[in-house]
Structures are given as C-alpha cells and as structure tokens.
Amino acid sequence: MTGKRYVSSTDVARLAGVSQSAVSRTYTEGASVSPTTREKVLAAARALGYRPNFLPQALMSSRSHLVAVAVGGITNPFYASVLEQFATALQEAGQQVVLIQIDNDYALDAVLDRIAGYRVDALVSSLAVLSTETAHALSDLRIPVVCFNGRIRAAWVSCVSMDNLQAGAMAADHLREAGGRRFAFLGGPPDSPASQDRQAGFEHQLQRLRLPKPLVLPGDFSYEAGHAAATRLVAADPRPDAVACVNDLSALGLLDGLRRAGLRSPDDVRLLGYDNIGIAAWSAYELTSFDQNVPEMIRRTLRLILDDNAADEARQGVLETVPARLVIRCTTGRAGAPCLGI
Amino acid sequence: MTGKRYVSSTDVARLAGVSQSAVSRTYTEGASVSPTTREKVLAAARALGYRPNFLPQALMSSRSHLVAVAVGGITNPFYASVLEQFATALQEAGQQVVLIQIDNDYALDAVLDRIAGYRVDALVSSLAVLSTETAHALSDLRIPVVCFNGRIRAAWVSCVSMDNLQAGAMAADHLREAGGRRFAFLGGPPDSPASQDRQAGFEHQLQRLRLPKPLVLPGDFSYEAGHAAATRLVAADPRPDAVACVNDLSALGLLDGLRRAGLRSPDDVRLLGYDNIGIAAWSAYELTSFDQNVPEMIRRTLRLILDDNAADEARQGVLETVPARLVIRCTTGRAGAPCLGI
C-alpha cells in the first residue's frame, strides 16, 4: 500500500516526446493542442495507463469537487433514499460524495477538521438537529452548508425543508375528514425541528378547528418507539381514534403494536405518517403519508451549493420550504372500505 | 464559490513569526517542536482559523486516506446497514468514505476515472455483480478492491462473502425440520453470485436429503418481486409448503402476497430469507433469516484494504468466507405456536 505507483503527466510527456504542458492541455477542455500532439499524448497515456490526478487541480483551484454529505442513521429508509438521490444528483453534477457518518450533532465538531481538510466545496447535512455552536463552526469554514429539514439559519448555513407546519395542519384536516374525533400525536426527538413543527402545525390546526388538544406520545422516529407507544395509546381513556405520527417508521411500529393489541386501522384508529417511505405502500401496511418531494428539495439544495448565481443566498443563508403532498392510503380510508391490507 | 479563501500554513507561520516548517511540524505527530514554538503556532492558527489541508499530503504520499465505497441500491435495508457500518469503521480507521452510487456493473467503468483521479487508497464494492472486464480494469489501478458477497478473484481484487453455499444447505435442513415437504426457492437476479450459490447449496442439500427438486421462482431481490411470486406459488400444483427466499426483502413481499391470498405462515407455508434486516424482526413479519455477520465481514475487508500485513493477500486477491448464522423466528416456527404475528 505504499505510494509512487501512479503514472504522472510527466511520464506520459516523456514517452510521447512532448512537454508536460502538452499533456495537461490534452486533458483540458478547450485548450489548444494540435491533433498530432493530442494523438501522441493519448497513445502514450494509453500505453502507460495514465489517469489524471485530481488532487493537484483541487490544490490549485481550491475547488475539490468534493461535497460532504453528513448523515445520521441511514438505516431509516427515508434517509437511505435521500442519500441515494443525493449521490446520484451530485455525481451527475460532476461532484463526488464524501460520506460523513454522524451519530449525534456534537460529533459533527469532531469531523469538522476532516471536511475542512479535504477542502470540500460544500456540506449537506441530513441531520435535522444542528446546534447553534456547530452552525457557527460551519459558518467559519465559509463553505455553503445546507441542512435537510432543519430550521437554523446563519451565514453560509441554509435549510431546505418540507413545510412542516403546513403538513402538520394538513394532518389535522385529513384525520378529521377521515372521521377522527379524539386525536393523538406520536412525536420524535424533542430537539428535532421537523418534529416540533409537525406537532405545532397539527395542534394549531386542531385548535382552529375547535377540536380538543391531542394526546402527545413521546417517540424518537424509530419503529420500536412506535410499537411501544401502542401500549400507552390503548390504555388512554378516552382512547384516541386518530393519530398523526411524526414519521412513517414510528407509524408502522404503532400500527403493528395496535394490531398486537387487537385493534384495526382505520376502523379503530386512523393513522398517518410522514416521509412516504417505500414500506408505507407495502400491502401489510398501506399507510397514509406525507411525501416530501425529495427531488425538488435536492434540486434546491444543489442550486444553493453549486450554482454561482445562488452564491449570495448561500453566503447569507436562506430558508427554503417545499409543500408537502398527502398520499392517502388505507389507514385513513373509509372504515370497511376495500383496502384489503392483511 | 471561488477559491483562495483558506488559511495556509504560510499565513500562520507569518503571524507566529516562525518558519512554515515549524507550523507543519506542529501538526505532525511526533515531530520535534519546542513547546514555545508550538504554542505560538497554535495561537496564530486559532486566531486565523487555520485547518491543515490534506490535499498536499495526499499528493506527496500517494495516500489520500480516501476509500471509495461503491453501492447500488442502498434503499435495500441490508445495504444501507452495511454502508452505515462501513462508514463508521472506516472513519474510525481514519479514512474518509467516497460514496459511489452505481446502478449497474457497467456504469462502474464510467466512474473508474473518478476513483483513480482522487487516488483513493482502496475500493469496496457492495455490488454483487462485477464483470470480468471491470475486475480487470480495477486490477490495473493496482489498488486493493474488495467485493462484498462476490465471487470473482483477480490480482488486487478480493471478495469477502457469506458462505452462501453452506447457508443454502442450512436452509434446506431447517425447512425440512420445520415440517416442509414440498420446497421452493425464490431467486434473485440470475447473474448474482450470492443468489446462484444460495440456490445451488439449497438444491444440493435437498438432493442429499433425497427430497424432491424445488420449484424455482424468478425474482430480483425486491419486495415487489416477492409479492408477485406469491401468485405463482399459490397457483402451483402441488403447492410448496416451504420456501427459501434469496433475501429478506423478497421474502417479506412473498409473505404479504401469501397473506393477500389468504394463506398463513408458518401454518400453510414455511418461509425464510437471507440478510436478517431489521424489518424481518418486526412483529408483522417475524421472518426467519440468515444473519451475515456483517461486522466480521467488515473487519476482514478493512484488514485487506488497510493492513500492511495483508498487502500480499490483497495484491494477489483472495476469497474469504464467513459462516452464516440462522435466526429462527415465527415463519418457520411450529404451526400454531405462540408466535402472535399480526
């Protein structure tokens, strides 16, 4: 695993009998090289197995074409899907993805050196939580930072997020229309802005509709938390018959927990989640969910981090919001409707 | 988004009133710097917000500390989990993960330039499929390549994989013990070595047990394929009562499909999958599955790509195999046993 094994442009130049600059030009879009020289260079390069080294380019231009993507918990199918779409989009834009796996926000400080060290062009964070300190530390790097579903704003730090307040309100509307009378909200981590906003929008809309306050169940985005919440829900008196869950994963857990307890959805409990993960459409679940329009969010994120026209916005830090789209499935369908489920 | 905004060691040196080398040494483990100089340097660095640039280091040493991880389809929870564990392990080993999203093996050729261009220290591929041509192209890069669950071997190209043949045989044994009489195998993509080996091991063991050949249903690792296979399974005459599925995702699809058709597991059909993804343990499924011991596979992979003692093996290319572990859950439990399911 020792170094010194790659062919350099100098090696190619020597074999081709041209100058090193000629080799460089051959690989530079729109540089002036005669067809003859070009051919000689390419032939030599092929013979030697030459591959241009991007590191010096990055060194000189301070543009590494590396974008750090920080994720926490890609075992959550929603984030896996987001990451996949990001990777595809960034690759198409000629960038490379440096994956930063982070367990909590505070660990981000620890990786700051690395993302700075590789001189990444930008950072995208799927971590909802981002402390003010971290945001400031990132600010100091003076590279565009975009948080997915975050709410924090600082110089160089922007957020692209679903309109969680609106989506919270939509949940209230929809659950009422589906026949709900007694409401509950299965929450996420208390410090998650997405969770806070979905809950706030939900509660606010219930209030506007002059409906009683929801029962709030604690959770943490996980299937297990949802499963555990079922016990509490079943024990509640009066028992809620309509639950908005902060995300699909915990909604699925709740649904399974309710089934264990002998309850059915939508007949006994109307249920919906957020993220519209693939499993929500599985025939065992058919869960109603809010779709985040991830492609649009990614488009906006890429604009902020790669588009020179957006440089000013990126430097200031902006908040962008994308409307949610309700995907109605069986768990909020008519009771006894032809939603087979399981 | 223009360059030239990072502080360099020269800037720090100037402010600290020392030479640039002194700054470099301050950041080099075990270099000789006096405490006084060190302090001056650190103070200046702090004042300026200096972060060492790794690019020149990589340039000089030909060790970028970048490891490319190629994945195709991280929406499959198994691969998401593998990626997460890889990222964590590599970060702990001081490496950065460059994520390469690939849709099919042939696209790998297209990214060859990029992984070579960034001078990655190694490549890990979770793509089961890897054509001989691609393997050779990778070989030419002379960097250690490890394929997860692959079978191809070439100079510099190794594989770390579950013992799929053995695990196939174990499936036959277990399904028979669980009371199966008529067997089926739900397969994956025909060109997947993992799929081939699991099926081969399964069929071979059935033969050894003097049991009839299994019905083979086509699939592609997806939930949808499993769901679709249910129809064919139900229509089969005689209908199999024990199915080994090439992975959990398609097993879950099959299970849901069977339920739709009014069949129950394990009573009507015994079922098992491979990968032991989280969802397999969900109370709606309780699917028996083979655990791949991913931590051990990752350990071996890291040894091959990072450990100097393994350099010879890596250069030659080796095949390493890790035994599978059967995790028994309800879908192969006793009929009518206290596995509540849903």
Place this chain on the structure above:
DNA sequence: ATGAAAGCGCTAACAG
C-alpha cells in the same frame, strides 16, 4: 501551438 517556468500547500531531507 508549444515549451519553460512559476506556484498551489504541504512534507521531508538537510544543514545548522
């Protein structure tokens, strides 16, 4: 169109 030369930010070898 091409070669020579400078320099990106760093490490390493070499004096002192």
Place this chain on the structure above:
DNA sequence: CTGTTAGCGCTTTCAT
C-alpha cells in the same frame, strides 16, 4: 530544535 530547500502533479502565465 529550527529554518532552508526541494519536490509531489498539476494548471497557468509567458514567451516563443
């Protein structure tokens, strides 16, 4: 212990 010097492989002037 510390400063000077020479590169790493490339892009970019600047002459020619």
